[in-house]
Amino acid sequence: MAVPTQKPSSPHQKLEQIVILGLPSFLKRQDKEFSSKFQFLSPSESNLPLDQFLEAEAQNTQAAVCSAGFKISAEVLHHLPSLRLIVTVSAGLNHIDLSECRKRGISVANAGNIYSADVADLAVGMIIDVMRKISAGNRFVKTGLWPKQGNFPLGSKLGGKQVGIVGLGSIGVEVAKRLEAFGCKISYYSRKKKHFSSYTFHSNIHDLAFASDILVICCALTEQTRHMINREVLLALGKEGLIVNVARGAVIDEKELVRCLVQQKIAGAGLDVFEHEPHVPRELFGLDNVVVSPLLS
DSSP: OOOOSSOOSSTTSOOEEEEEESOOGGGGGGHHHHTTTEEEEOGGGSSSOHHHHHHHHOTTOOEEEEOTTSOBOHHHHHTOTTOOEEEESSSOOTTBOHHHHHHHTOEEEOOTTTTHHHHHHHHHHHHHHHHHTHHHHHHHHHTTHHHHHOSOOOOOOOTTOEEEEEOOSHHHHHHHHHHHTTTOEEEEEOSSOOTTOOSEEESOHHHHHHHOSEEEEOOOOOTTTTTOBOHHHHHHHOTTOEEEEOSOGGGBOHHHHHHHHHTTSSSEEEESOOTBTTBOOGGGTTOTTEEEOOOOO
């Protein structure tokens, strides 16, 4: 984003406007750093409905900053006629109507690879949590069940497991690096074979799931990948299989995922994304083999 190099020459000079759409609270701390250069418009701090706020306050705004949780639809863009740039703090772009942006000549920028290492840490953390029953054990102790029920069931080790990575992009590569250190054997599914990688390539997602103990979802959400992880793929993963999703919720058919977990068709799941965020299927709340987290990327 182009940043003005000079402060306003007088207190009456108008600052460049940026509309803030659905940003997480930690980004609002940047307000002090940029307040001398930009005027931030935040619909979330107004009592007006979004469309009325944009009509009243943002007609001349040329830039918007948004989070992954805010959908930039054609309707939203209709209320921002002067918009020329959208910056999303996420790596994914599925929440932005890119077709409409092209029609309107609006440039779109994302966070690129900046979060890749952090998301990979989370993915590995979720795998260990589910396999070693860390969160479940924590609840067992804190709710006073240890003295009443005795020893807690043992977890399982990560070392030596077959891990299938769906989407060997920047996040998938970082996940693979971390899991190699545990002695895991890595394979992957992607649209094309990655010539930079020596990992085993599967051109069929079903075959990857069948060959894996753990399936880690790291791909982008597109029309092609929506519900790509369906019941058949989950059944191929099997009763001893674990799935972790740090991509987007709709890559997995969530209803089928819940059904397979409840029916013990797969061993467990680690999820920081869901199909209808922030709503999470209540069936997951009582399952000790499922670790959930709010969207962090």
